Amino acid sequence: MSDPVRKTALAEGGEFDLIRRFLARAPLGDGVRVGPGDDCAVIDGDIAFSTDLSIEGVHFRREWLSPSEIGYRSTAIALSDLAAVAAQPIGVLVSLGCTDADIAEAAEMLMDGVADALRACGASLLGGDLTRSPTALIIDVTVVGRVHKPVLRSGAQPGDSIWVTGRLGAAAAAVRMLQNGRVPGDDARVAFAHPVPRIPEARWLAERSVMHALIDLSDGLLGDIAHIAAASGVAAVIEEGAVPVHPAALRVRGNREQLNLALSGGDDYELCFTAPPGAVEKVQAEFESAFALPLARVGYIEEGSGVRLRSEMGAVDDVIAGGYQHFEENAG
C-alpha cells in the first residue's frame, strides 16, 4: 500500500454513527498505515490489530453455549477480523471478567476453548487481564497478526463481482431455533458454536491478488457489503437468486425467511470480497478443491452508493437497514 488509509468510512446506522463521532475527535499519529474503521488497524512493521468484546446476555447465553464454546467462539470471531484483511495471526490478548462463581471452573474451561481456537491457526496467547465482574461473564479478545498488503474494505471498483465463501444463514438459523426454545440440528449448531475463521482461505486469495476489497460476514451479507460500499464510495447490488443459502437455513419454514437468514442473519464469519470480472473464475476450482469450500458470485459493484437487492424476477429494491445493530432502537 502506498497511501495510508487514515479513517475508513462506515455504513449508516446507530452504532456506526457513534463510532464516527468518536473517531472524529481521536488523535491519529504517524506510523499508522490503516487507521480505525476497517476490520483491522495496521501499523508500520506490517502488524495488524483488532478487538472484539463479547458480553453474556448480549452476545451469548450460557444456556446455549458451554464455557469452552464461549471461549472458542469469542476467539474465533476475533481472529476472523484478521482473515478480513488477509493477515496471518500471531497471537491474542484475552481480557476476562468473571463472576465469583465462574472462577472455580468455568474460567479454566473458557480458556481451554480460547486455546483450541489459537491452536487451530497457530497463534499464541500473548497476555490478557483477569478481573472480577459483578454479574455478567465478559470476554474481550484482541488479535494481533502480520500482513504486508492488507486487503481493505475500500478497494471495490465498479464492474467488480461480489463473492462469498461457504453457505450463509446456518448460525442465524440456530439462534432462531434456540430463541424459540427448540433444538437446532447439528450442522446449524456447529455453525453457531464453532465458527471457523477463514484465515488460510483469505491468505490464499490475497497471495493470488484476486481481491479488490474484503470483509468478513459478521452482521450479515447486506450489512457487511454496505461497509464495503461506503468505504469504497460505490454501490453494491446483491442478486437474491445467487445467494448460497445453507441447508440448515433451508430447513426453516418459508422461502422469504430462509433468504433473510442468509442475507441478514449474521454470525456467518465467511469471507465476502469483490474481484474484477473473471479473476475468481480462473482460480475457483483450485480454491474449492483446496479448502472443500464453495465460492459463490452473489452480485456486483456499480457506480453510486448504498446496497440494492435484485430479486429473481428482476425487481430492484434499496436496502434501508441491513445487518444487526446494537443500539438500533435508541440511537440515530
Place this chain on the structure above:
Amino acid sequence: MSDPVRKTALAEGGEFDLIRRFLARAPLGDGVRVGPGDDCAVIDGDIAFSTDLSIEGVHFRREWLSPSEIGYRSTAIALSDLAAVAAQPIGVLVSLGCTDADIAEAAEMLMDGVADALRACGASLLGGDLTRSPTALIIDVTVVGRVHKPVLRSGAQPGDSIWVTGRLGAAAAAVRMLQNGRVPGDDARVAFAHPVPRIPEARWLAERSVMHALIDLSDGLLGDIAHIAAASGVAAVIEEGAVPVHPAALRVRGNREQLNLALSGGDDYELCFTAPPGAVEKVQAEFESAFALPLARVGYIEEGSGVRLRSEMGAVDDVIAGGYQHFEENAG
C-alpha cells in the same frame, strides 16, 4: 535481548494462581520474544502489547469519577504497562460496553477522556469495539507500543537497590476517603482520577541502561515488588523508613495507616525498578530536574525468595500477601 522470555513467573495469590493455570495450557508459538506474565508481551519487530479491563462497580464508581475521567484513567492505567517495560506508545484499541442510557452522552465524554490520555503521550486511537452492556459500563484498553530492549520483571540481581519514582499512597488515600463518604483533597483526587503513566521517565532510564528490572506500581509496592522477586528468582527487602509517603497519605490518621497506604494501597502508577549499586545515584539529580519527580531508594535485592519488610527499628517481617487481589476470598 538474546533469549526469549517465554513465560514469566508471577507472585503467589488467587488470581495469579488461576492465570498460571491458564498459561500452562495455552499455546505459545514462534515470534514471541516476551510471552505472557510480564507487564507487556513483546513480539518480533519490537512491538509490545498489554490489555487492561475496567468494570464499573469493581474498578471505578460513577459517583467518584466523571465519564471523561473514567475514559482518561482507564487509558492512562493501560499505557502505564508500556512504561513498565520502557516502551514507547503507538496507540490503543478501546472496547466499550455501554448501557442504553450511556449511549446518548456518557460514551462520547468517556472517549474524550481516552483521547486526552492518548494526546498526552502522542499515541493514536487504532480501533476498538462498541457494544451494548446490560448494566455495567465496561472499558477494555489494549495498548500497543514499540521497544527494542524491554526492561522486564525478571532482571533483578542480588545486590541491586530497589527504587521508586514519585511519592506513594495518594490515590489510595483518595479511595479510602471516598469509601468513607468524605471528600479527598485536590492532590489525592488528582492522583486517583488523573494518574500519569511514567513513559518518558522509563524511556529516559532505559536509554541510560540504569535498570535491571522494572514494573509499574498498580497493586501497591509490596505486591508489585513480589512479582519482580518471583520473576527474577530473588528476594526483595523493603525498608519502611525509606518509603516516600505522599503528603496526601500523610494527612490520614495513624502512622501505620499512612505507611499501609504507601506500601499496599495501590493505584500509584509510579515506576518501581532495581538497579546496581551506585547506578541511579549518578543520574538522580539530572532525572529529578528533568521530570520534577523524586527518585527514592526503598530497599534492596538479595538471594532467596519473597518480600521482607524491614522496620526502622531493624525488625524484619516476611510479607505474606501484599497488594490487591481480585479473588482473594474465594480462590487459592
